[in-house]
Amino acid sequence: MTEDLEPELPRGIALAWGVAANPQRGPKREMSVERIVEAAVEIADAEGLGAVSMAAVAARLGFTPMSLYRYVNAKEDLILLMQEEATGTPSAAVGEAGGWREQLEALYREQLFNHLAHPWVLDIPISGVPVTPNLAAWMDAGLGALAETHLTHEERLAVMLFVSGAARWAGSILAGYARLERERGLDGPAITRTEDAMFRSLITGDAYPHLRAAIEAGAFLDEADPFAFALARGLDGIGDYIAAAAEGRHDAGIPWQLPDDADIADDKRYREARKSVREAEKVLRAARKAERQEARAARDRRAKQNPAG
Amino acid sequence: MTEDLEPELPRGIALAWGVAANPQRGPKREMSVERIVEAAVEIADAEGLGAVSMAAVAARLGFTPMSLYRYVNAKEDLILLMQEEATGTPSAAVGEAGGWREQLEALYREQLFNHLAHPWVLDIPISGVPVTPNLAAWMDAGLGALAETHLTHEERLAVMLFVSGAARWAGSILAGYARLERERGLDGPAITRTEDAMFRSLITGDAYPHLRAAIEAGAFLDEADPFAFALARGLDGIGDYIAAAAEGRHDAGIPWQLPDDADIADDKRYREARKSVREAEKVLRAARKAERQEARAARDRRAKQNPAG
DNA sequence: AACACACTGTTTATGGAATAAACAGTCTTA
DNA sequence: TAAGACTGTTTATTCCATAAACAGTGTGTT
Numbered sequence: 001m002t003e004d005l006e007p008e009l010p011r012g013i014a015l016a017w018g019v020a021a022n023p024q025r026g027p028k029r030e031m032s033v034e035r036i037v038e039a040a041v042e043i044a045d046a047e048g049l050g051a052v053s054m055a056a057v058a059a060r061l062g063f064t065p066m067s068l069y070r071y072v073n074a075k076e077d078l079i080l081l082m083q084e085e086a087t088g089t090p091s092a093a094v095g096e097a098g099g100w101r102e103q104l105e106a107l108y109r110e111q112l113f114n115h116l117a118h119p120w121v122l123d124i125p126i127s128g129v130p131v132t133p134n135l136a137a138w139m140d141a142g143l144g145a146l147a148e149t150h151l152t153h154e155e156r157l158a159v160m161l162f163v164s165g166a167a168r169w170a171g172s173i174l175a176g177y178a179r180l181e182r183e184r185g186l187d188g189p190a191i192t193r194t195e196d197a198m199f200r201s202l203i204t205g206d207a208y209p210h211l212r213a214a215i216e217a218g219a220f221l222d223e224a225d226p227f228a229f230a231l232a233r234g235l236d237g238i239g240d241y242i243a244a245a246a247e248g249r250h251d252a253g254i255p256w257q258l259p260d261d262a263d264i265a266d267d268k269r270y271r272e273a274r275k276s277v278r279e280a281e282k283v284l285r286a287a288r289k290a291e292r293q294e295a296r297a298a299r300d301r302r303a304k305q306n307p308a309g
Numbered sequence: 310m311t312e313d314l315e316p317e318l319p320r321g322i323a324l325a326w327g328v329a330a331n332p333q334r335g336p337k338r339e340m341s342v343e344r345i346v347e348a349a350v351e352i353a354d355a356e357g358l359g360a361v362s363m364a365a366v367a368a369r370l371g372f373t374p375m376s377l378y379r380y381v382n383a384k385e386d387l388i389l390l391m392q393e394e395a396t397g398t399p400s401a402a403v404g405e406a407g408g409w410r411e412q413l414e415a416l417y418r419e420q421l422f423n424h425l426a427h428p429w430v431l432d433i434p435i436s437g438v439p440v441t442p443n444l445a446a447w448m449d450a451g452l453g454a455l456a457e458t459h460l461t462h463e464e465r466l467a468v469m470l471f472v473s474g475a476a477r478w479a480g481s482i483l484a485g486y487a488r489l490e491r492e493r494g495l496d497g498p499a500i501t502r503t504e505d506a507m508f509r510s511l512i513t514g515d516a517y518p519h520l521r522a523a524i525e526a527g528a529f530l531d532e533a534d535p536f537a538f539a540l541a542r543g544l545d546g547i548g549d550y551i552a553a554a555a556e557g558r559h560d561a562g563i564p565w566q567l568p569d570d571a572d573i574a575d576d577k578r579y580r581e582a583r584k585s586v587r588e589a590e591k592v593l594r595a596a597r598k599a600e601r602q603e604a605r606a607a608r609d610r611r612a613k614q615n616p617a618g
Numbered sequence: 619a620a621c622a623c624a625c626t627g628t629t630t631a632t633g634g635a636a637t638a639a640a641c642a643g644t645c646t647t648a
Numbered sequence: 649t650a651a652g653a654c655t656g657t658t659t660a661t662t663c664c665a666t667a668a669a670c671a672g673t674g675t676g677t678t
Contacts, residue, residue, distance in 0.1 A: 009507065017511060026625020027673040053664065066666080067627050075665065123434060127485040129504045129529065136517050143519035153528035156519075158535035161482075165539070169474035176436040195438045198318065202326060208445050210452035219462035220438065226467030230474070230543065237545030335654025336644040362635065375637080376656050384636070 012077035016084050016132040031061060033071045037081045041118070044082060048179075049120035052082075079124060080132070086118035087134040090141040100242070101235055103145035104159070108167050108231055111138065115171025119179070122172050138164070150245040159238055166234065170227035196220050321386035325393050325441040340370060342380045346390045350427070353391060357488075358429035361391075388433060389441070395427035398446040404453060409551070410544055412454035413468070417476050417540055420447065424480025428488070431481050447473070459554040468547055475543065479536035505529050 014020055015033065023029075039060045043052050054075060055065040072078045094106045115122055130139055142160030143153075151159070180191055199220060205212040214220070323329055324342060332338075348369045353361050363384060364374040381387045403415045424431055439448055451469030452462075460468070489500055508529060514521040523529070 013507075023625060025623075025673095025675045027627085029626075031627095054666085055664080064628055066629080069666075070626070125432060125485065125488070126481050127489050128500070129508065131504065131507055131511065133516075136512055136520055140517040140520040143523055147519055153523040153526040154531045154533055154535070155538065157523060157528050158533075158538040159542075161535050162539035162542070165474070165478035169478060172435050173470075176434065179434070180436050191437070195440065198322075198440055199438065202440065203445055207442075208449040210456055211445055211449040214452055214462040214466060217462040219466050222463045224463055224467075226463070226470050229464065229467040230471035233468075233471070233546030233550055234539065234543040235546070236549055237542030237547075240545055240549075241542055332654060334644095334646045334652080336656085338655075340656095363637085364635080373657055374635095375658080378637075379655070 011073045012080035013131055015072070015077060016081060029070075031063065031067065031071060033081065035061060036068055036071055036078065037085050040078055040082050041085050044086075044120040045118060049079075049123045052079075052120075054078075083121055083124050084132045084134050086114065086121050087132075087138070088114060089134055089137040094141055095144060100145045100149060101239065104142065104163050104235065105231070107138070107142055107145065107160075108163050111164060111167035112170050112174075112227075115167060116174060116178070119171065119175035122168065122175060149242045150248075151242060155241075155245075162234055162238075163231075166227065166231050173227075192221060320382045321389035322440055324381070324386060325390060338379075340372065340376070340380060342390065344370060345377055345380055345387065346394050349387055349391050350394050353395075353429040354427060358388075358432045361388075361429075363387075392430055392433050393441045393443050395423065395430050396441075396443040396447070397423060398443055399450040403450055409454045409458060410548065413451065413472050413544065414540070416447070416451055416454065416469075417472050420473060420476035421479050421483075421536075424476060425483060425487070428480065428484035431477065431484060458551045459557075460551060464550075464554075471543055471547075472540075475536065475540050482536075501530060 009017075009019070036057060040052050040057045043056055043060065054068050057078075058065045058068055068078070072081070090107060090110055094103055094110065097103050097106045130136055139160060142163060143156050146156040146159060149156075177188065177191060180186070181188060184191070186194070196215070199215050203212050203215060318326075318328070345366060349361050349366045352365055352369065362374075363377050366387075367374045367377055377387070381390070399416060399419055403412055403419065406412050406415045439445055448469060451472060452465050455465040455468060458465075486497065486500060489495070490497060493500070495503070505524070508524050512520050512524060
């Protein structure tokens with residue numbers, strides 16, 4: 001029965017755990033899965049996941065594209081192994097970093113660092129529970145940080161999920177900026193300034209009053225780290241919760257589920273009203289668009305009659 | 310000067326704001342950008358972003374692939390417009406939902422709902438600040454929810470970023486499960502059980518003590534919503550912070566930046582030690598792999614000699 | 619010792635993708 | 649009425665992943 005499970009493992013996952021049959025006969029192998037994955041990761045680090053083609057990886061190793069398929073069943077498996085390689089494991093320092101909060105902060109930092117070093121990992125869609133050795137290692141480290149608390153196992157999972165999510169979210173945004181910098185060939189401040197200028201020209205005070213106010217307050221030019229702020233607030237809340245758990249009081253209506261709007265969302269009339277709003281918005285957008293185009297056309301015409309520019 | 314900015318807008322963004330020149334001469338247009346985007350969104354909703362090819366979109370409208378390029382400069386632009394379409398705007402109900410916390414929760418719920426309805430949006434990489442009309446609308450709604458608080462504009466942005474990130478993270482994971490269900494043709498509980506079984510067979514107590522403990526406590530079979538938990542804790546922490554801001558006390562060492570490890574990470578010897586650890590881990594993994602393969606081979610041999618199975 | 623055949627990396631071929639370039643037809647405007 | 653801006657189309661290019669058939673190579677079995 002236990003044996004029956006192994007062959008059912010998705011092929012890539014079996015490879016990641018090193019449970020793939022090793023051939024005994026035939027010519028000596030000239031490559032290895034490890035070398036292939038390494039080459040693929042190098043390409044992805046340098047040029048992004050899009051640049052990782054079977055041909056490119058093979059070329060980097062001096063072989064023909066099809067040769068890789070003797071080691072990897074499909075590109076999908078290669079990508080899973082790349083992710084595993086780039087994910088690595090948390091450093092030993094994490095487990096020795098003071099209390100649960102310091103440990104979680106260290107995990108956040110190391111994960112974020114990883115995401116910035118290998119931003120292409122964020123382009124790989126998530127499917128299901130982390131079922132490779134290195135992903136499990138991060139999970140284990142997070143749960144270990146909380147082992148001394150009185151949280152339930154489910155709550156510990158939720159907390160670790162929160163930390164990983166925070167690192168991933170921060171990584172996504174920051175990697176997005178890094179990509180912009182690389183693609184446009186600008187440095188960080190230049191990007192920020194360009195964006196601020198675009199924002200100022202597009203975000204009007206009547207359509208977006210609060211956003212406009214933030215722009216004018218220079219909030220988008222600020223250099224503070226909004227992700228660190230969010231993490232700190234989250235850990236504050238978790239700390240309160242842990243303290244409450246330690247004292248055995250959790251009656252205070254701290255909800256696991258959000259208050260549900262399903263009754264409203266299912267209401268036919270509400271849905272229709274909502275639909276009307278969408279339609280109206282569409283009409284408004286179309287009207288605004290026409291207005292802008294007219295303005296543009298008028299300007300063009302004037303320019304033609306008055307070619308001074 | 311103001312005019313100079315417009316032509317510098319990335320093409321797709323210009324389209325999203327409806328600031329694209331409308332041709333006056335030539336034959337009547339048979340399509341429109343809107344119809345193209347609509348068709349593309351329908352395909353993505355049904356079969357994922359991968360199924361959206363220029364050919365597929367054109368076919369759905371009864372035209373040849375190349376015809377689309379008269380309306381859209383490149384596939385990238387089409388995808389930006391699809392994202393904008395699927396993002397929509399927050400409902401009016403959000404702004405009327407009690408205090409800041411209720412409003413943020415409503416925003417979270419609506420965003421998550423959107424992500425589940427159009428999971429392919431999560432496959433589109435983020436680049437830079439939200440610079441399309443609908444993305445700006447969500448941002449504005451979030452800032453509006455916090456308008457009554459004493460937070461700075463930067464802090465409000467950070468809070469809204471937190472909420473959007475939470476919705477996105479939850480959406481990513483849940484959409485991952487939904488995809489698994491569709492691809493494997495299993496229902497939710499079946500997936501959960503399969504994963505639990507895989508976990509039990511792969512996650513050993515000595516390599517992953519805390520994770521193993523969580524598995525045995527049945528934490529992965531639990532049905533509570535870990536994302537709602539994380540959001541609730543985050544909003545708890547934000548609530549404390551807001552209360553403190555209202556009383557003008559923010560001295561308490563609430564850090565915007567995480568305590569920095571850069572001095573450690575830059576230390577040459579630390580880096581070398583870390584590298585050694587990685588190497589050692591690699592060796593360990595290889596050894597474990599060999600062990601497993603030997604076990605497997607031995608089992609195979611025995612099975613061959615003893616074909617009773 | 620010899621042979622079968624499991625295995626190697628390679629060649630060739632298929633189908634799909636984005637999109638550049640050139641085309642013939644259509645409608646506006648000068 | 650003619651130029652030419654604009655339409656949707658055709659054709660061709662380049663890049664993908666990968667299936668299938670190939671000729672060598674080394675091991676286990678006889």
